[in-house]
Amino acid sequence: MSEINYGAAKILLIDDEDHLRNGVKRILELEGYNVDTAENGTEGIRKGVNGDFDVILIDLKMPDIGGIEVLRELRLQKPYSICYIATAFASYETAVEATKLGAEGYILKPFTSDELIHDINKGIQKRHLILESERLRKEREESLLELAFERSRLKAIINSLADGVIVINKNEEVVYFNPAALRLLNIHTLILKEKIRGKVSAEISGLMNEVAEEKVDSEKPRSIQLEIKPRGELYVEVSCTPVAGFDSMISGMVLVLKDVTQFKQLEQVKSQFVSMVSHELKSPIAATLGFLDIILNPNLNISKEQEEDFLKRSANRLRTLLIMVNDLLDISRIELNSVKREVVRVELASSIKDCIDFLGNDAAQKNIQIKNGIEFDRYFILADKAEVERVFTNIISNGVKYNKAGGELNIAARIDGSYIRLDFADTGIGMQKEEKEKLFSEFFRAKNEFTRGINGTGLGLSIVKKTMAHYNGKILVESEYGHGTTFSLFFPVEEKI
Amino acid sequence: MALIAIIDDDPDILDAGSIVLQSNGYTVITATNPKDGFNLVKANNPDLIILDVMMIEADDGFFLAQKFRREGFKTPILMYTSVSKTLGFQFGKSDIVPVDDFLEKPVTPEVLLEKVEKLLKEHTEVK
CATH class of the missing domain: 3.30.565.10 (Histidine kinase-like ATPase, C-terminal domain)
Structure with a gap:
């Protein structure tokens, strides 16, 4: 809270009596206040509304508009200005009315300069408090607005992620999810506060069990890959990360779902290729070994011509095998662009x-x-x-x-x-x-x-x-x-x- | 002595297998593709079929084995291939691969003869 600078305060005096107005003005100016005056109610309202006064002193009895009316108008238009009613004819009724309308208090005429300054300073303090709390209120309002904006922005970002996100609390109830999560789990709905078990497969439940049993301080995600839709249509990698609470107990978990269908398909192509390669490499070996086993086997009687034929064919198979290995290396060089x-x-x-x-x-x-x-x-x-x-x-x-x-x-x-x-x-x-x-x-x-x-x-x-x-x-x-x-x-x- | 049909697209492996079996008194007939293989079995009704897996297509042997069973052939089938492990199939008596036994290539003459004798014996006992 900022320091109060009394001297810089702006005071408005509304009084139809010239000598009183000028006298008070002089007293207050001597104290260093910034003083303006109005000689009737109409002028008082005009000045009071247009200016930004800290304290306004209003005479109760004025020929054009009464002090109560001026007070009502000023309180309406300038709710944070502190108003005092000054009068020699205070009555209980006007006092009640003035207080109801929000007057800070009465200043009884005649008053000493000390009394006046005391009241004015009290008013300035009040005004300062009001402005300060108003400033804080506005600040809070703005930061709430910012927060709301931040939240909606974050929500928009998470909702537009290609990866699915589900957040659950320690009771395993869903507290947050995005549309991608529904698509990747191949389910139609998920309701907030709904138990996650029963909505997800046994494998994901098992994954959550593993994470729950682990020490939380690791905060390492565990993941599994699942075939969500049959015939390899949709493969999803599910990662589960524990969220640590204050007491370093698990306060919840975050499930992240990633579509890995393309990787899986690539893996399958790769494994098919590997099985093709091994078949093609093993076939000439099997053929050659088949021939050599016959030639080396004393129980199998083959003619000299047959033996020669088998040896030639074995050599041929091995030559082809060598070419194949070289070809494979060439293909790999071309694909790696290292030729x-x-x-x-x-x-x-x-x-x-x-x-x-x-x-x-x-x-x-x-x-x-x-x-x-x-x-x-x-x-x-x-x-x-x-x-x-x-x-x-x-x-x-x-x-x-x-x-x-x-x-x-x-x-x-x-x-x-x-x-x-x-x-x-x-x-x-x-x-x-x-x-x-x-x-x-x-x-x-x-x-x-x-x-x-x-x-x-x-x-x-x-x-x-x-x-x-x-x-x-x-x-x-x-x-x-x-x-x-x-x-x-x-x-x-x-x-x- | 028993009649054995070998169906394999690799002529060298076909010949080596034939020599081993013939030397032990079996009569061997051969085919190098599934279509010829089926006709060969249909025409000669052998006592045993030795069947390769990868011929024109990578899974020709599986489909041919299924076709034999579908068409009512109860002939024992000995399947052999070089890539059983990478294909990840569970070989044995199943509906997907309805064969009686399985060998991984290369097959030594001893192992081939042993399996052939065993299968022929089992099948005769069932009869």
């Missing part, structure tokens, strides 16, 4: 010629004609030479492997829009629609009457696709089952070559 590339200008016709030469033996064995129809020194791309040649080798190798004996593989290049387009058209066994759809997924290999005896890892086209994506290119495939397949590689046309 070291040396980007150079690659001339396509000669690059593809090299690849054809590399696969010459394979093609000759099946009597397949590979025709490089690309014009030399016309088409260039910027790429790591070894990387793109691996793509070409892969596509050409497929054109040989999945061709019919005596078939053809025709390679051509042309500009198609903003791309250089390379077509690899074979006269091979083609693909069925379902095979085409799975063509680029890892470990997929077409298995039908034609593909028996064709080796492969099922990773080649997956690497091709990822590599083409790296060079902002694409791969398309057209196929007719039994008649042939055309792979088309698209490389963006480079402006500055």
